[in-house]
Amino acid sequence: MRDPEECPVIVDALRTPIGTVGGALRAISAGDLLAPVLAELADHCDAPIDEVVIGNIRGPGGNPARVATLAAGLDVATPAVTIDRQCGSGMAAIEYSVAMLSGPRQGFQIAGGTQSASTQPLTFWPAASPDDEPRQYFRAPFTDAGHADPEMGAAADLLSAEHGIGRERQDAYAARSHQRAVTSADAGAFAGELVPVGGLDRDERPRRGFTTQRLARFRPAFTPEGTATAANSCGVNDGAAAVLICDGRTAARRGLPGLRVLDAVTVGCDPERPGWGIVPAVQWLVERSGVHLDDVDLLDFNEAFAGQVLSCLDALGIDELRNCPQGGAIALGHPWAATGAVQLTRMFTQMVRHNTTGARLGLAAIAIGGGQGSAMLVEAV
Known part of the structure; x- marks a missing residue:
């Protein structure tokens, strides 16, 4: 692992409230969800933004990162790029910025993700012949024809069965995620990170009284015969999140508190078990960084499905109670391409904005369709 003083530092992080598909944010495009977050982060920075890197999937095309950058009022000279790593796109965008800022390049970038499942375009395969109709599809292929390409829910059921994660345990985990999110929201834990949009100033999905x-x-x-249900799985959601990040030298020179990105890795795994990607990603990161999981203070492994995340936690020897202490995606929602950035925003709040526990090390991880996983290790400075 490189010299920590040279590691890029996340110095701010914000997100929109997370809306339910067809809910309060149903008419707001991916770019318009993101623009207020970009504008707020740029306003918090007294230096130019050198680049904007944003994850988005199944969106309108046309580089939504650039559209949102212009809509946010950033300088027209600020370049922007949109990247797609499916559910890992938001974390991939941050990983991309970390890589750029780990060399000789200095300055500030904004990285994150945006997703509007409510406004995503309808997509069709062209007709095979003049007599056929175009055929609509609801997600792009995650693999080539030579590999299994299961739906994520079916793959989660497979993992749960293989690892002995029963229905009752999954339901208990999901109920706890909702309870944690509701309790945290009531205590104002999310207030500092939220940028209201479309008249929405709170997350729509968390449910009171879930047992x-x-x-x-x-x-x-x-x-x-599966064990994954609509209640113990994440939702389909709209939302955006982004972080303001700079190189380590700039952060040290300016005395900026934040989250130092110690390491970030992405790996592949069996495409038939895409939810498993968290495990090899975390294992590789731990081996490369030398950090022991017992020394990590805050864990946020994305809760795509209760059975899936529990399988990963068990495989890594992690007590399930440690994950997502203020509630995760089962409660808050999973706005696909934004989720990785939501995870880092949540970590920024818990470790920098409101660090009441003295947490020093944080680890976020997410599984990705097609059989991949990403993990990021951060340190409060």
Whole structure:
């Protein structure tokens, strides 16, 4: 691992409230969700923004990062790029900026993600012949034809079955995620990181009163005998999040507090088990950094499905109670390309903005369709 003093530092992080698909943010495009976040971060920075790097999937095309950068009122000279690593796109954007700022390049960048599932365009395969109709598809292929390309929910059911994660344990985990998110929201834990948009100033998804007994009433959502349900899985959501990041020398010279990015890795795994990507990503990061998981103070492994994240936590020897102490994606929602940036924004709040526990090390990880996983290790400075 390189000299920590040379590692880029996240010096601010903001997000929109997370909306439910078809809910309060249903008419707001991916670019318009992101623009207020970019504008607020840029306003917090007294130096030019050198680049904007944004993750987005199934969006309108045309480089939404550039559209949002212009809409936010940033200088027209500020370049912007949109990248796609499916659910890992928001974290990939931050990883991209970290890589650029780890060399001789200095200055400030904004990196994150945006997702509007509510406004994403309808997509069709062209007709195979003049007599055929175009065929709509609801997600792009995650693999080539030579590999299994399961739906994420079905893949989560497979992981749960293989690792012995039963329905009752999944429901209890999901209920706790909602309870944690509601409690945290009531205590004002999210207030400093939220940029209201579309009249929405709170996350739509967290549910009061969710109990294991209530969740037990939900039927399997993906496979007939499966254990993943609509209640113990993440939602389909709209939202945006981004971080303001600079090189380590600039942060040290200016005395800026924040999250130093010690390391970031992305790996591949079996495409038939895409939710497993967290495990090899974390294992590689731990091996490369030399940090022991017991020394990490704050964990945020994306809660795509309760059975999936529990399988990963068990495999890594991590007590499930340690993950997402203020609630994760099962409660808050999973705005696909924005989620990795939401995770780092949540970490910034808990470790910098409101560090009441003395947390020093944080680890975020996310599994990715097609069989990949990303992990990022940060340190409060």
